Amino acid sequence: MELGYFTMPSHPPECGLKEGHDWDLQTLRWLDELGYQEAWIGEHHTAPWEPHPSPDLLVAQALLQTKNIRIGPGGFLLPYHHPAELANRVAMLDHLSNGRLNFGVAASGLPSDWAMFNVDGMSGQNRDMTREALEIILKMWSEPAPWTHKGKYWTVSKPDTMFDFLKPHIKPQQAPHPPIGVAGLSKNSDTLKLAGERGFIPMSLNLNPAYVGSHWDSVEAGAAKTGRKPSRKDWRLVREVFVADTDEEAWRLSTGDMMGRMMGEYFLPLLGHFGFKDYLKHAPDVPDSDVTVEYCARRNWIVGSPATVTEKIEKIYREVGGFGVLCVFGFDYKHKPEAWRHSLDLLKNEVMPRLKHLGAEFEKAA
Secondary structure (H helix, E strand, O other), X not given: OEEEEEEOOOOOOOOOHHHHHHHHHHHHHHHHHHOOOEEXXXXXXXXXXXXXXXXXXXHHHHXXXXXXXXXXXXXXXXXXXXXXXXXXXXXXXXXXXXXXXXXXXXXXXXXXXXXXXXXXXXXXXXXXXXXXXXXXHHHHHHOOOOEEEEOOOOEEEEOOOEOOOEOOOOOOOOOOOOOEEEEEOOOOOHHHHHHHHHOOEEEEOOOOHHHHHHHHXXXXXXHHHXXXXXXXXXXXXXXXXXXXXXXXXXXXXXXXXXXXXXXXXXXXHHHHHHXXXXXXXOOOOOOHHHOOHHHHHHHOOEEEOHHHHHHHHHHHHHHHOOOOEEEEEOOOOOOOHHHHHHHHHHHHHHHHHHHOOOOHHHHHHO
16 A cells, blocks of 8 residues: 545635645655655635645646655646646646656536636536546547547647648657546546546545445446456545544644644535535434534544554555555644644554555455
8 A cells, every 4th residue: 555645735714825835845845755655736716725726836846846756736627727728738747747747637526616617517517528628638648640629618629730840749758648537526426437437546535434435336337338447556545644642642633733623614514515424424324413523533534643543544444445545635734844744754654564464465466
């Protein structure tokens, strides 16, 4: 099992945009020093708790300040970008990364973002646009002959050479393209079916393991359509993680600090508006009112001493049937930076060595 990082990025509304950006850069430097495999940066336009509309700006800066970690948007919200422009921008970013770029894509789930860009998310238009945009981007990178795509949402041409020297020429450094990751939230996720269909990296966001288990069913259902055999080694699980020297300290620094504040002020109310609190429950008959920060910390979060966290990760691994990369969900601890770095350090150097046996079945299968 490998370690990664997934960040919205999350910052409290009173935090300045550059202040938050600088914290994210600091965290990415730590992840690189500690030997984390990858980091994914989200995109949102209308959420003060998720204040980053342009993940590629953070990615570009972080690539200059790190050496080994793979970094990418997690992901670009495809309905809000012209696919030809994004294809060129991602290809250029791949060259700047020297092949360390991951390309995460998403359909966008915030109604306020839909409203800003006039996208009818209630009818699923955002998902349709995502599929069409991705089709165009991949075609831009793979089909050299002149062509025109006339779709439902975009008309895009790859023109022939003009005046002997003007022509499309920008392609990614990684062939045929950077690894593509897609994140899924809902049960029977359509986005994760797409991952299975196309052989992309499936990422399950931070939900109760009982729901996350259904996500692999979606990946396999998509893969069956195209005759692929997905590997659980590629599956990323995003979880809230806080490791400290003792269980008591970890509880205080998580539920009693920024993790608890963000969940209480933003994430739980947001899921409540969507009717998504079911995704956090260990049993369907749990009333919504019981789904509190403390409930999530006890039932879903991976919080505690290295020994406790080892036990919790192994339990989740067994419950969902195995996965390849645990992605730590990012929070803003710039007021207690040493505590956050210590948590990342303990996870990598104290917990992971105790979990080396997990994933051995993937190696045997390969």
